[in-house]
Amino acid sequence: MHSCCRTRLKAMSSPSWSLRTALSIAGSRSPSSTPSSPTNASLLLCRRSWNADQIHLVTIPDGLGPGEDRNDFVLQIEAMLKFMPGFLETLIEDTNKESENKITCFIADASIAWSFEVAEKMGVRLGAFWPANAGTLATMLSIPKLIKEGIIGEDGTAKRREMIKLSPGMPAMSTAHFAWNCFGDSKTEEVVFNYTVRNNQALEFAEHIICNSIYELEQPVFTYAPNILPVGPLLTGQRSGKLIGHFWPEDATCTTWLDQQPANSVVYVAFGSFTIFNQRQFQELADGLEIAGRPFLWVVRPGLTDGETDALPHGFRDKVEGRGRMVGWCPQQKVLAHPSIACFISHCGWNSTMEGVRNGVPFLCWPYFADQFLNQSYISDIWRTGLALAPDDSGIVSSKEIKSKVEELLANDEFRGRAMALKEMANKSVKKGGSSFENFNSFVDAMKEF
């Protein structure tokens, strides 16, 4: 018999999207965009209880050599599947040999389900964690159904561009936005699709799949896919006040700047870890913030644009002096909780979405890829806590569109009202008796049983 307080092995990643999660574990981010990105996979060894000094981060190699392109998805997937299972097996064996507390439970990101094939041999409890919305995972797990119904071919390509629903109550989604179809080149999409199919099979080893969502937020999805257990919102860094999992240094002074702004006045602008703008779009956004005429806090992350430098429009800094603040990275959760924040212009990454929900903040949605389109639908069509920014015919979100949507959003208190109602629901869900609280406890109890 193993006891619950024996050593547990938990595979973790930074909060990031699906396959990219797996790849960022494998050190995929480009050195230019992530100055301190790891070159090896990260596994978290957690002993006895959840205590910061009892967490041991270790790495295993991703199989790519120095100089090999970690932005090449095909190369990364091939190397990951070829090399990482062996390294993981050795790590687990060595850990078990060295410690009298044997590993009894293994939790990994659902997008690196190959790791379950390794851990399953050890006869431990297996649990998967999904960091994005549950609807996207349900779609990925429905690939056989999508093929059977003729929505996609055997190779994952959508037969038609159309809106579909997995079941009548589920949110509508575009076939153009399937997670495996968003890379822009057919070779990568084929490899990612095959990886997803293989990943789905390996995921069957997991006894439970928990996800960073809330039952009340995606109820139809949990009816359609009852094997996915929502335990969110999971917010990083709230508990210890220390950063876990981010690679860029935070500019903490921006909260002092926020203290000086009137309540409900600041437009917060941030696009997570992956979004890349071309120079024209970057300048249009700057112009939009300037003509919107409100205070703004804009996160211009290293690598946010595809240019050598982030070239701002001529005279921009002078024009927004005093009311506009740009930072490389900020403490986003603190920012969103600040009373000066009026709205959030966001790429709708799921973590940003959940953080906005938890703080009752209205959104302007500007999705970039994959699950972010479904997140936009939740925000603008289903929860109605925000508006979608519409690109023009050339695919650019114009400065006028930004100005007019900021005005429309902030002129209507109903957006804030609905966002506050979601905040209350999210807060209840993680308290005793709340849906996520109870789900999480059942998950822990199930994983303890031997």
Ligand SMILES: O=c1ccn([C@@H]2O[C@H](COP(=O)(O)OP(=O)(O)O[C@H]3O[C@H](CO)[C@@H](O)[C@H](O)[C@H]3O)[C@@H](O)[C@H]2O)c(=O)[nH]1
């Ligand atoms: O200045 C900043 C900007 C962001 N963040 C944090 O960074 C995270 C960003 O996460 P998210 O909003 O999910 O965006 P991405 O990093 O782009 O996330 C990837 O992974 C998500 C799932 O984990 C997917 O939903 C997204 O589509 C995918 O791009 C959040 O926790 C933010 O609080 C900061 O701390 N400071």
